[in-house]
Amino acid sequence: MSYDATAKPARTDALVRFAHLYEAYLQAEIDMTLSPEESMGNEWYAGVGESGAKAVTLACMSSWLSDVRTVLDMPCGHGRVLRHLVKLFPGAVFDACDIDKPGIEFCASQFGATPILSKARPEDVAFPRKYDVIWIGSLFTHTTQDLTLRWIRQLASHLTEAGIIVATFHGRFSALNGEAFGYIEPPIWRKIVKGYERGGYGYQNYSQPAHDGNVPGDYGISLSKASHILALIEQMKDLRIFNYIERGWAGHHDVLVIGKPQVGV
Numbered sequence: 001m002s003y004d005a006t007a008k009p010a011r012t013d014a015l016v017r018f019a020h021l022y023e024a025y026l027q028a029e030i031d032m033t034l035s036p037e038e039s040m041g042n043e044w045y046a047g048v049g050e051s052g053a054k055a056v057t058l059a060c061m062s063s064w065l066s067d068v069r070t071v072l073d074m075p076c077g078h079g080r081v082l083r084h085l086v087k088l089f090p091g092a093v094f095d096a097c098d099i100d101k102p103g104i105e106f107c108a109s110q111f112g113a114t115p116i117l118s119k120a121r122p123e124d125v126a127f128p129r130k131y132d133v134i135w136i137g138s139l140f141t142h143t144t145q146d147l148t149l150r151w152i153r154q155l156a157s158h159l160t161e162a163g164i165i166v167a168t169f170h171g172r173f174s175a176l177n178g179e180a181f182g183y184i185e186p187p188i189w190r191k192i193v194k195g196y197e198r199g200g201y202g203y204q205n206y207s208q209p210a211h212d213g214n215v216p217g218d219y220g221i222s223l224s225k226a227s228h229i230l231a232l233i234e235q236m237k238d239l240r241i242f243n244y245i246e247r248g249w250a251g252h253h254d255v256l257v258i259g260k261p262q263v264g265v
């Protein structure tokens with residue numbers, strides 16, 4: 001089969017559309033009502049949310065999407081980023097999924113999202129539709145490699161034809177600063193770093209339930225190399241890598257963009 005560059009869709013219209021959506025988002029008033037049970041609240045709360053909207057905009061621009069009609073925020077928490085995404089894509093349908101029931105209930109009542117209660121096993125969660133964008137802000141920063149890959153497989157099966165997953169990871173910046181940031185107790189952190197250095201993905205459970213202590217099964221801190229994550233994705237034949245930006249979310253988490261159509265299409 002010969003390659004015909006002109007057969008690829010021109011992205012100009014889509015880029016301009018996403019730029020306009022982002023411009024309108026910047027003018028929009030964000031609902032900053034906080035859930036009484038929000039556990040992520042701190043001085044960076046608004047900036048982290050805004051940065052999520054920016055990361056998703058860049059992800060859309062680097063993909064084959066031309067429009068965003070359906071969005072899944074997973075894990076939505078209490079809407080730190082969702083409150084921004086609903087302004088970025090005002091015409092889209094939003095689903096908000098988390099294992100934190102008050103979180104999804106707040107996202108439903110405050111931001112009009114459909115709540116989906118998650119489970120410990122990705123394969124047990126029923127998603128009601130396919131998504132153009134799945135935003136995964138800080139789930140894989142807490143999961144084992146096995147669980148991360150199972151979530152990616154499950155969520156990828158719920159992507160539309162040009163749908164994308166935008167997922168965050170603790171990468172090199174976290175490797176350098178994780179101890180100072182106090183992600184976890186120093187001896188446990190050192191084990192995570194050892195796993196990261198040896199195999200590209202370090203992980204240890206929290207010794208105490210964290211703020212989101214209602215999570216069943218393994219839950220802790222992960223640390224992963226960009227090269228390792230990309231190598232894992234390369235083995236998934238139905239997904240392509242669109243982008244990987246170190247410190248792409250709030251100058252902290254790395255942002256991976258993967259999705260459809262697959263690389264040979």
Ligand SMILES: C[S@@+](CC[C@H](N)C(=O)[O-])C[C@H]1O[C@@H](n2cnc3c(N)ncnc32)[C@H](O)[C@@H]1O
Nearest residue numbers: 075076077080098099100118119120137138212
């Ligand atoms: C660090 S918080 C991030 C929340 C949100 N994305 C934000 O930026 O504020 C991690 C979230 O993952 C959720 N979580 C953990 N395990 C989960 C699972 N199996 N399914 C869905 N959500 C899960 C927790 O309840 C928590 O809300």
